[in-house]
Amino acid sequence: MSWTDERVELLRKLWTDGLSASQVAAELGPGITRNAVIGKIHRLGLAERAKTAAAPRPRAAKPPRQNQARMNGAPTHGNLALAFAPHALAAPRVAREEEVVIPISERVTLMELRESMCRWPMGDPTTPEFRFCGGKATVGGGPYCGYHARVAYQPAQDRRRARDQLRAQRYA
DNA sequence: CCCTGATTCGC
């Protein structure tokens, strides 16, 4: 890997846009490390930048408990499938909602995805715009952030609650 | 631990 004109140009753009060195490295592809990016930045004399741009990653605001996304009308069997391919089954309404709830700045590419990040897919996997949520995957080593875990498993929880309510009435 | 940029120095 070498610093071609295109690479340098992209580096300039992304760095100026306020991306971190590791993020820029991820965008430039495998073979470019964050050290390489930092080194190049210094050699180019780009070390000082208006670091008020997107520098500190804004955390995602916690979704309000009230209007939670739920997947009414989603297939009722295959909870497992929902867990593995939520994007395939998610209702359009949910997709629109997460556009609002999850900040774009939090989304990550495959290269940026870490073990500790939410692996909820966002967008069309066949396009370069495809991203993962990238939030903190805190839930017991699970694949999702708190919000998306809730979204993914909501239908199962709903059905269980409905069933339990029915039983409670029957035996009352 | 997660991450950030800065610096050094052998290649």
Place this chain on the structure above:
DNA sequence: GCGAATCAGG
């Protein structure tokens, strides 16, 4: 010029 290793810090 390049970037891994390392450092100092949030």
